[in-house]
Amino acid sequence: MNTGLKIxxxxxxxxxxxxxxxxxxxxxxxxxxDSPPKHEDxxxxxxxxxxxxxxxxxxxxxxxxxxxxxxxxDGYTLDLKTPSVTAGQRTxxxxxxxxxxxxxxxxxxxEHDKELHLIVxxxxxxxxxxxxxxxxxxxxxxxxxxxxxxxxxxxxxxxTPAKKDAKNLTLGADxxxxxxxxxxxxxxxxxxxxxxxxxxxxxxxxxxxxxxxLNLKVSRDGKPVTNLQPYLGAYGHLVALRxxxxxxxxxxxxxxxxxxxxxxxxxxxxTATAPSVGSYRLFLDFQHxxxxxxxxxxxxxxxxxxxxxxxxxHADDGHGH
Ligand SMILES: [Cu+2]
Numbered sequence: 001m002n003t004g005l006k007i008x009x010x011x012x013x014x015x016x017x018x019x020x021x022x023x024x025x026x027x028x029x030x031x032x033x034d035s036p037p038k039h040e041d042x043x044x045x046x047x048x049x050x051x052x053x054x055x056x057x058x059x060x061x062x063x064x065x066x067x068x069x070x071x072x073x074d075g076y077t078l079d080l081k082t083p084s085v086t087a088g089q090r091t092x093x094x095x096x097x098x099x100x101x102x103x104x105x106x107x108x109x110x111e112h113d114k115e116l117h118l119i120v121x122x123x124x125x126x127x128x129x130x131x132x133x134x135x136x137x138x139x140x141x142x143x144x145x146x147x148x149x150x151x152x153x154x155x156x157x158x159x160t161p162a163k164k165d166a167k168n169l170t171l172g173a174d175x176x177x178x179x180x181x182x183x184x185x186x187x188x189x190x191x192x193x194x195x196x197x198x199x200x201x202x203x204x205x206x207x208x209x210x211x212x213x214l215n216l217k218v219s220r221d222g223k224p225v226t227n228l229q230p231y232l233g234a235y236g237h238l239v240a241l242r243x244x245x246x247x248x249x250x251x252x253x254x255x256x257x258x259x260x261x262x263x264x265x266x267x268x269x270x271t272a273t274a275p276s277v278g279s280y281r282l283f284l285d286f287q288h289x290x291x292x293x294x295x296x297x298x299x300x301x302x303x304x305x306x307x308x309x310x311x312x313x314h315a316d317d318g319h320g321h
Contacts, residue, residue, distance in 0.1 A: 067170030068248030075100035078171035087179035104139025107162035150179030224266035231287035236268035277302035
């Protein structure tokens with residue numbers, strides 16, 4: 001997507017709103033100055049090095065963007081046709097994205113090889129699905145989904161309309177799974193996660209209001225995995241959701257396959273900014289030996305240090321297709 005232009009527009013709005021005395025935080029000033037508009041996917045673009053935050057004392061105007069909290073943004077609306085499903089039953093989840101005039105959107109920019117990425121997460125963050133629905137010609141998206149447990153879920157559609165100057169959007173809608181409800185507690189903070197015989201180790205901390213690097217090291221049977229396979233254009237995809245409201249964080253991979261410096265493991269590096277103090281659940285998708293796995297971590301941003309080494313508990317973190 002057109003990152004440079006988006007940031008420029010955003011800054012212009014800020015300047016208009018708060019006047020020139022407003023100090024733009026999150027290191028956006030230099031990005032505006034140095035970056036001509038580029039037609040690149042924001043998520044595959046290697047992120048600039050984290051920059052020191054300017055003037056930390058602002059009153060929330062410079063809170064990093066959190067996606068997925070709105071069903072409608074920039075005139076686009078997520079119209080979930082299947083607002084409820086039955087737990088344990090495979091169901092077709094159907095939805096459309098509507099533009100400002102109510103028409104279903106049928107043209108998208110591809111990001112990570114897909115027009116649209118769909119995340120489904122339970123409110124308690126113990127169930128996670130990263131899906132790639134198929135789109136009918138009339139703009140209706142559908143994908144089978146099987147949610148193991150009853151309760152409240154949030155559906156996130158991550159996409160960029162093909163329209164000129166359209167920005168990447170994450171729209172969110174509530175989804176209910178019926179059945180006997182048994183809420184789970186958020187698994188304790190941990191720097192290691194096990195999934196299907198792999199161990200993933202997390203280094204780095206999420207810092208509120210500040211871009212920071214997260215490094216994930218993948219190993220199997222105690223040996224570092226050095227032949228990760230590109231999956232949708234990257235060696236790993238990281239989604240971070242805030243516990244409490246499931247705010248969806250935009251996480252940027254540092255480097256990509258084929259750029260001459262990024263190795264196929266064991267380390268996968270990302271830059272992420274937590275919008276606030278709080279607990280976050282991190283979901284890492286990676287591919288090895290032809291299979292996609294999802295490792296999940298609970299991380300605390302600010303306050304108590306993340307990671308007590310507690311092993312993972314009862315999470316059902318899955319990757320569906
Ligand atoms: Cu995806």
